[in-house]
Amino acid sequence: VSCTKVIVLVALLGLTVSRSNLQAAVVNIDGNLSSDWGISLDNNKHLVFSSAYTNSNGTQYVGNQNLALECHGTTTLSNGRLVVYDLEDTNDSWDHSHKVGPLYGGQDYDAEALVVGVSNGNLYIAIATGQRPDNGYSYFGPGDICITKGSEVWGIETGGGSHATSSHMVVDGDQGTNYTLNSNGYTTSSMNSSSRLAGSIWKGGTWDAGINGSNDTRTQLRTGGTYLGMSDYVYNFDSAFGQHAFIELCIPNYADLFGSNLAGASIRWSPVCGNDQLTLCVVLPSELPPGPSVPEPASVTIWAMLLLTAICFARRKCSLARRP
Ligand SMILES: [Ca+2]
Ligand SMILES: [Ca+2]
Ligand SMILES: [Ca+2]
Ligand SMILES: [Ca+2]
Numbered sequence: 550v551s552c553t554k555v556i557v558l559v560a561l562l563g564l565t566v567s568r569s570n571l572q573a574a575v576v577n578i579d580g581n582l583s584s585d586w587g588i589s590l591d592n593n594k595h596l597v598f599s600s601a602y603t604n605s606n607g608t609q610y611v612g613n614q615n616l617a618l619e620c621h622g623t624t625t626l627s628n629g630r631l632v633v634y635d636l637e638d639t640n641d642s643w644d645h646s647h648k649v650g651p652l653y654g655g656q657d658y659d660a661e662a663l664v665v666g667v668s669n670g671n672l673y674i675a676i677a678t679g680q681r682p683d684n685g686y687s688y689f690g691p692g693d694i695c696i697t698k699g700s701e702v703w704g705i706e707t708g709g710g711s712h713a714t715s716s717h718m719v720v721d722g723d724q725g726t727n728y729t730l731n732s733n734g735y736t737t738s739s740m741n742s743s744s745r746l747a748g749s750i751w752k753g754g755t756w757d758a759g760i761n762g763s764n765d766t767r768t769q770l771r772t773g774g775t776y777l778g779m780s781d782y783v784y785n786f787d788s789a790f791g792q793h794a795f796i797e798l799c800i801p802n803y804a805d806l807f808g809s810n811l812a813g814a815s816i817r818w819s820p821v822c823g824n825d826q827l828t829l830c831v832v833l834p835s836e837l838p839p840g841p842s843v844p845e846p847a848s849v850t851i852w853a854m855l856l857l858t859a860i861c862f863a864r865r866k867c868s869l870a871r872r873p
Contacts (some may be wrong), residue, residue: 575668576630576666576668576673576797576799578781578782578783578797578798578799579783579785579797580718580783580784580785580795580796580797581785581795581797582662582664582675582677582795582797584628585628585630585675586599586626586630586632586664586675586797587599587601587602587626587627587628588662588664588675588677588795590790590791590793593791594641594789594790594791594792594793595612595641595791596612596638596641596661596662596677596793597612598610598611598612598636598638598662599626599627601624601625601626601627602620602624602634602636603620603622603624604619604620610636612636612638612661619635619636619637620634620635620636620637621633621634621635621636621829622634623834630666630668631666631667631834632664632665632666632834633664633665633666633829633831633832633833633834634662634663634664634665634829635662635663635664635827635828635829636661636662636663637650637660637661637662637825637827638659638661638662638677639655639656639659639661639825640655640656641656641659641679641791641792641793642656643655643656643659644656645657645658645688649824649825650825650826651762651763651764651823651824651825651826652734652760652762652763652822652823652824652825653824654688654734654820654822654824654825655679656679656792657679657680657681657684657685657688657689657792658679658680658688658734658820658822658824658825659678659679659680659825660676660678660679660680660818660819660820660825660826660827661676661677661678661679661793661827662675662676662677662678662827663675663676663816663817663818663827663828663829664676665816665829665831665833666834667803667833667834670801670802670803670804670805671799671800671801671802671803672799672800672803672811672833673797673798673799673800674694674705674796674797674798674800674816675795675796675797675798676694676795676796676797676818676827677793677794677795678691678793678794678795678796678818678820679792679793679794680794680820681786681792681793681794682709682710682713682714682786683714683786683788684792686714686736687735687736687737688735688736689709689713689736690709690728690730690736690739690769690820690821690822691707691709691784691796691820691821692707692768692769692818692819692820692821692823693705693706693707693756693768693769693770693818694707694796694798694816694817694818695756695767695768695770695816695817695818696807696811696814696815696816696817697767697814697815697817698809698811698813698814698815701752701807701809702752702753702754702756702767703750703751703752703777703807704750704751704754704756704770704774705748705749705750705751705780705782705798705800706725706726706745706746706747706748706749706751706770707719707725707726707747707784707796708723708724708725708726708746708747708748708784709726709728709739709747709784710724710726710728710739710740710741711739711741712724712726712741712747713726713784713786717785717786717787718783718784718785718786719747719782719783719784720747720748720782720783720784721746721747721748721749721779721780721781721782721783721798722746722747722748722779723746723747723748724741724742724743724746724747725741725742725743725744725745725746725747725749726739726740726741726742726747727739727740727742727769727771728769728821730760730821730822732760732761733760734759734760734763734820734822734823734824736821745770746779747782747784748779748780748781748782748798749776749778749779749780750776750777750778750779750780750800750806751770751774751775751776751777752774752775752777752807753773753774753775754770754771754772754773754774754775755770755771755772755773755774756768756769756770756771757769757771757821758823759819759821759822759823759824759826760822760823760824763819763822763823763824763826764823765819765823765826767817768819768820768821768822768823769821777806777807778806780798780799780800780801781798781799781801782796782797782798782799783795783796783797783798784796785797796818810833811831811833812832812833813830813831813832814830814831814833815828815829815830815831816828816829816831817829
């Protein structure tokens with residue numbers, strides 16, 4: 550067998566392996582969490598979670614029950630995606646008198662799922678929540694996504710406000726929004742911002758804390774910070790979803806952008822009041838699955854090809870737009 554034939558064979562094998570891995574790795578940033586995250590809605594518009602999501606006792610997470618069913622961990626979905634998750638879906642029919650923990654607010658304030666994954670150097674985040682603009686203006690104030698590692702803090706602007714009420718989807722580049730609340734957590738005003746756009750990524754800055762009793766110290770990126778770039782971002786809501794909305798985003802080449810690999814970082818999201826909170830401490834899953842136990846030279850070639858293909862794919866799929 551000639552050397553050329555071996556190389557061609559290894560190349561074909563590498564391409565086959567990489568193709569199957571990359572198909573599993575594709576996340577469509579469309580505000581639909583069904584096929585890529587295993588989070589969908591049943592006929593009654595209640596969340597349904599993939600059987601891969603389990604509670605601390607190892608039983609499947611079913612949602613829509615009570616706070617005791619909050620669960621978090623790392624799992625591999627049926628599509629092959631390795632994810633880190635925090636699920637806490639309280640009853641979708643609860644009114645504002647119900648506790649979502651630590652404070653009250655019912656479904657309108659329910660932070661239901663925060664799921665994170667990494668593929669090909671890109672960071673993907675998905676959120677399911679009851680925070681919808683059509684909850685009523687005073688009940689609507691989605692916080693910004695906060696990532697911390699040691700003393701470093703990054704934020705992703707979620708937007709919303711008046712733009713959200715005129716459109717069923719907030720996307721990257723729409724105006725961002727700052728919400729002002731009263732001491733009970735009701736939104737009293739909101740201000741759109743064209744200098745902090747939805748989906749924009751920031752380092753540092755001054756964060757608002759939740760209301761008294763929520764003990765949430767970073768719910769909303771209020772002022773300042775250094776602009777790093779834009780994510781590929783969608784905040785999707787529709788009456789067809791019942792009282793649910795879905796955030797989905799991709800931060801391309803996140804380790805380069807952040808200057809950190811985020812191992813041991815904490816990712817969190819809550820409404821601006823902090824009445825309900827999701828906090829995920831992630832040691833992010835590695836980008837590639839463990840290599841097959843094949844002879845060393847072939848293995849090296851396959852993984853090198855995987856990496857090269859992955860880099861090409863990542864650049865095509867999710868490119869970073871920087872402000873001039
Ligand atoms: Ca999707
Ligand atoms: Ca719920
Ligand atoms: Ca919740
Ligand atoms: Ca905001």
